Amino acid sequence: MSIEIKNISKAFGNFKALKDVNLKVETGELIALLGPSGSGKTTLLRIIAGLETAEEGEVYFHGKDAQDRQTKDRQVGFVFQHYALFRHMTVFENVAFGLRVRPKKVRLPGEKIREKVHELLKLVQLDWVADRYPTQLSGGQRQRIALARALAVQPKVLLLDEPFGSLDAKVRKELRQWLRRFHDELHITSLFVTHDQEEALEVADRVVVMNEGKVEQVGTPDEVYHNPANVFVLNFLGNVNLFHTRVEEGKAYIGNLAFQLGKKAGTEGKATKFYVRPHQFELTRTPIGGNSFRAKLRHVNPAGSIVKLEFISEWGDPVQVEITQPVYKELGLKKEEEIFLTPKEIRVETGESNYFDQVGFAGEGGGI
Amino acid sequence: MRKNQTRTEPRIIQRLLIGAALLYLAFFLFLPLGCIFAGALRKGAQVYFQSLAAPDALSAIRLTFLTALVAVPLNLVFGVAASWAIAKFDFKGKNLLLTLIDLPLSVSPVISGMVFILLFGAQGYLGPWLAAHGIRIVFAIPAIILATTFVTFPFVARELIPVMKSQGTEEEEAAVTLGANGWQTFRRVTLPNIRWGLLYGVILCNARAMGEFGAVSVVSGHIRGQTNTLPLYVEILYNEYNFAAAFAAASVLVFLALVTLFAKRLVERKFNEEKSGETS
Numbered sequence: 001m002s003i004e005i006k007n008i009s010k011a012f013g014n015f016k017a018l019k020d021v022n023l024k025v026e027t028g029e030l031i032a033l034l035g036p037s038g039s040g041k042t043t044l045l046r047i048i049a050g051l052e053t054a055e056e057g058e059v060y061f062h063g064k065d066a067q068d069r070q071t072k073d074r075q076v077g078f079v080f081q082h083y084a085l086f087r088h089m090t091v092f093e094n095v096a097f098g099l100r101v102r103p104k105k106v107r108l109p110g111e112k113i114r115e116k117v118h119e120l121l122k123l124v125q126l127d128w129v130a131d132r133y134p135t136q137l138s139g140g141q142r143q144r145i146a147l148a149r150a151l152a153v154q155p156k157v158l159l160l161d162e163p164f165g166s167l168d169a170k171v172r173k174e175l176r177q178w179l180r181r182f183h184d185e186l187h188i189t190s191l192f193v194t195h196d197q198e199e200a201l202e203v204a205d206r207v208v209v210m211n212e213g214k215v216e217q218v219g220t221p222d223e224v225y226h227n228p229a230n231v232f233v234l235n236f237l238g239n240v241n242l243f244h245t246r247v248e249e250g251k252a253y254i255g256n257l258a259f260q261l262g263k264k265a266g267t268e269g270k271a272t273k274f275y276v277r278p279h280q281f282e283l284t285r286t287p288i289g290g291n292s293f294r295a296k297l298r299h300v301n302p303a304g305s306i307v308k309l310e311f312i313s314e315w316g317d318p319v320q321v322e323i324t325q326p327v328y329k330e331l332g333l334k335k336e337e338e339i340f341l342t343p344k345e346i347r348v349e350t351g352e353s354n355y356f357d358q359v360g361f362a363g364e365g366g367g368i
Numbered sequence: 369m370r371k372n373q374t375r376t377e378p379r380i381i382q383r384l385l386i387g388a389a390l391l392y393l394a395f396f397l398f399l400p401l402g403c404i405f406a407g408a409l410r411k412g413a414q415v416y417f418q419s420l421a422a423p424d425a426l427s428a429i430r431l432t433f434l435t436a437l438v439a440v441p442l443n444l445v446f447g448v449a450a451s452w453a454i455a456k457f458d459f460k461g462k463n464l465l466l467t468l469i470d471l472p473l474s475v476s477p478v479i480s481g482m483v484f485i486l487l488f489g490a491q492g493y494l495g496p497w498l499a500a501h502g503i504r505i506v507f508a509i510p511a512i513i514l515a516t517t518f519v520t521f522p523f524v525a526r527e528l529i530p531v532m533k534s535q536g537t538e539e540e541e542a543a544v545t546l547g548a549n550g551w552q553t554f555r556r557v558t559l560p561n562i563r564w565g566l567l568y569g570v571i572l573c574n575a576r577a578m579g580e581f582g583a584v585s586v587v588s589g590h591i592r593g594q595t596n597t598l599p600l601y602v603e604i605l606y607n608e609y610n611f612a613a614a615f616a617a618a619s620v621l622v623f624l625a626l627v628t629l630f631a632k633r634l635v636e637r638k639f640n641e642e643k644s645g646e647t648s
Contacts, residue, residue, distance in 0.1 A: 051541050071544045078545040083539035088560040098546035102555070146542075153546055 001062045001075075001189050002027045002157035003048060008057035010043055017043040018054070018214040028187040030180070032200035035210035036236070041193045044210070045159050048191065061156070074157075077150030077188075081162040083142040091145050092322045094132040095120055098153035120148040140171040149261035151186075160192035166197065176203050197237045201225060209233050231349055234275055241276045241319055244246040245348075252348060255315045259291050261348060275347045278308070278322040282342040283331060296318055297333055309333070311341065391566050405623055407615035419613035427593045428601035429620065431509065435584075436577040437599060438518040447524025448566065452558065454525075455532030456540065469525050472518055481515050481586025507589030511596065515583040520576045526568030530632065531562050564639035571635060575628040581620060 003025040010018040018040045025031050033041035046052040048059060050071035059066045066074060071149055085094050095117045108116065121127040125314045134142055143163060150158060163179070164172040180203050183190055194200050201221040209216045209224055209232070217229040228234040245252040245259070252259040252274055259274070268280040282288060295311035298318075307328040311319040319341065323331075333339065377385075418427060426535040429528050455463060472480060486492050488505040498505060505511050529537060539561065557565075581599040588595040592603065598621050605614035 049545060051545070071541075072547045074545075074548060076545055078542065080538050080542060082538060084542040086542070086557055088537055097543065097548070097556070101543070101546065101548040101552045149542075149546065241571075 002060075003157060003189065004060040005044070005048070006058045006060070006062070008044070008047060008054045008059070010040075010047065010054050011163040014263070018047075021057070021213070021215055023208060023215060023218065025189060025191065030183045030203065030205045030208045031191045032204035033193045033210060034195070034197060034200040034207050035190060036195055038212070039210040040213040041195075041208075041210050043159055045161055045191060045193050047072045048157070049078050049159050049358050050074050051078070060061065075153070075155050076091055077153065077155030077158045079143070079146045079158070079163055081165050083134070083146040085142055085146060085149070086135055089139070090131050090133055091121070091126070092117055093150045094134065094145060095152050097149065116152065120152055121145075123151070129158055132310075138171075139167045143167065143175065147182075149333050153190075156189065158188050158190040160190065162193050162195070164194075164196075166346065172199075173339040179203060201237070209236060211236070231275070233271075234347065239278050239320055241278065241317075242345055243274050243276075243317060244271070245274050246271055246350065252346070257293055257315065259343070259346065260289075261346065273349045274344065275349070278345040279306070280344045281319075281321045281323075282344055283321070283323060283327070284340045285332075287340045288342050291346075292340040294338055295341045297335055297337050298340065300333070300335070302328065306348075311339075313341070401622065404615055404618050408619040409609060411612045415612050416616050416619075418504035419610075419616040422613070424593045424596070425601065425613070425617055428596045428598045428617065430547075431512070431596065432578050432598040435511070435513050435516045436574055438513045439520055439577045440570060440574050443521055443524050444566070444570055446521065447528060447560075447569060447573075450525045451528035451532055452554070455529050455538050456558075469522050471522075472520075473522050477519055477580065477582025478586055482526050483518070484511050484515055484583075484587050496616060506587055506596060507591070511587035512584050515587045516577050516580050519580050519583045520573045523573035523576060524566065524569035527565050527572065528562055531565035532558075535561055564635055568632065568635050568639055570634075571628055571632045575625060575632075578624055636640050 003023075005021060005023040008018050008021045009016070013312070021040070021044060023044075033044060035041045043052060045052050050069065053067075059075070061069075085091075086097065096113050099113045099116060103106075118127060118130070121130055124147060126141060126144055126148070129137060129141065129145075138143065147160075147163075158209060160179075164175055167175065176199055179192075191284070192203070201224075204221060205221055206218060207224050208218050211232050212318045217224050219227070219229075224233060225237050228237060234240055243254055243325070245254050247253075247261070248259050252261055252272075282292075284292070294314040297309060298312055299310040301308040303324075306322045306324060309321040309323065311320050321341065331339075418598060450465065453459070454466060485506055487494055488511065489495050490499065490506070492506075495506075505514070539557050540553050543557045548556065577598060580597075581603075584597055585600055585603075586599055588597070590596060590600060592604070596604065598617055602614050602617045603619065605611075605617060
């Protein structure tokens with residue numbers, strides 16, 4: 001089922017949780033609502049479920065206005081951050097709940113319910129805990145039971161609020177890969193809320209980046225990471241180096257250094273900032289063009305698939321750089337050593353709005 | 369004994385403190401309790417049972433039970449409704465409602481009784497109308513039940529509000545997303561979660577309902593065999609210097625209180641077990 005959200009606004013007292021939010025989710029998509037806490041992502045999810053009402057705007061399910069449909073009639077499966085399993089019921093009864101509360105006319109007979117519940121428990125690979133109580137399960141197990149319970153009523157939409165938020169790192173990783181596979185099998189329209197950009201980028205078909213009650217960008221993980229719409233998205237999705245600069249005649253000045261920018265760069269004569277992602281640096285012993293600058297190596301963290309380096313630039317700002325292990329080995333860097341860094345891609349913040357030009361140069365005249 | 373390193377008081381002080389506490393308990397609790405039973409049985413078991421079997425005594429016992437039987441279920445329903453509203457919903461006037469729930473605890477029971485006299489008494493606001501229609505409330509059983517209900521109103525709600533608040537609304541929300549209607553959500557999710565807290569509140573409410581003196585005394589009219597509850601009956605007998613009978617009736621009240629306390633203890637244990645189970 002497709003979902004369309006039109007001009008939704010919601011306030012809690014003086015706090016504006018959502019400001020004129022628009023979003024369209026296609027049938028079968030897996031969408032991540034990504035943002036820092038207080039960005040309104042959970043509120044949006046709850047409005048879709050009908051657990052919260054919007055002050056303005058409409059929600060459409062499959063093209064039909066859902067505003068006057070109560071939560072119980074919306075056919076949404078909701079998985080809560082803290083699972084919200086019924087503590088006085090066994091796992092079996094938890095999963096069976098949605099089937100047992102159906103009106104008599106459409107309720108399945110007891111035997112059918114039993115079959116269905118066991119089928120669902122098998123699906124989440126927890127058939128063997130049917131007789132236990134929620135308190136006897138681990139966090140990851142509870143989460144999967146909560147999912148099985150939500151799926152029992154065959155929801156048209158699955159809504160997950162920080163589904164892995166309270167799990168430890170390893171279980172978290174396993175469970176999110178599992179969720180992705182799960183979604184690929186069932187193809188149920190799903191939205192999940194997260195503040196973990198890695199999680200959103202790894203699992204979702206599309207990512208909705210939210211901030212202060214607004215949608216900043218909607219796009220595939222590739223789009224939002226490589227073509228962030230604004231500074232917030234750039235900052236929120238991965239690390240980025242920020243440098244204060246002045247732009248004049250297509251060049252960004254930091255002290256005496258001038259960085260050649262592309263044609264698009266605006267904001268002539270204004271103080272602004274430019275950004276370079278840690279992996280977008282070329283490291284060389286000799287300068288390879290006008291944009292190369294000196295930097296001294298301060299710290300190395302070689303643990304992991306990439307090597308994280310911390311430099312101090314010649315004008316005194318710290319610079320975070322990430323390179324691959326082979327490159328690191330080949331360079332043979334020593335601490336306190338001076339080297340040349342050349343940004344492969346620079347993003348300059350332009351003027352009044354948050355939006356910015358992107359200036360790429362690796363290859364296109366980097367080595368003058 | 370050596371395990372507790374933080375305990376530094378010399379043994380003599382410990383013993384003194386424990387001794388003082390025990391003495392205090394003995395003097396203010398066990399001695400009076402013992403006196404009641406001793407007083408009741410002073411003239412022998414025969415007199416004891418005779419005075420309990422007297423028609424007026426039986427009538428008082430019956431009325432006490434009747435009052436509790438009406439007041440407790442009423443407050444059970446209203447207490448659950450009020451705490452459900454307060455703990456699970458946001459609405460205007462919520463704090464006012466909270467304050468009102470506490471009102472019967474903060475005013476003197478005598479005032480609670482006076483309220484009903486002012487309302488339903490012969491000179492009261494509704495008195496003439498009631499008299500014209502031949503309805504007797506004050507100095508009759510309805511007023512006793514009303515006053516008791518009023519006085520015991522806070523017990524269930526006060527017990528339930530913290531329990532319900534601590535449990536939050538997520539389970540109810542989960543039930544609703546699974547298609548449950550309001551009643552199903554309450555009966556299948558909320559009620560089982562609060563059952564021990566509820567029972568605890570009911571026990572406290574019942575204890576007070578059976579023991580209430582002040583408010584009931586004001587509205588009862590003290591008509592023997594008709595509008596005397598056990599506490600009132602005890603007072604009457606006592607004022608007539610009929611000590612053996614007074615203590616006999618009092619012993620019934622004490623016995624009921626002890627049963628209540630025992631039940632409370634059991635429920636409390638169960639209640640705490642469940643609470644600690646949740647946090648693990």
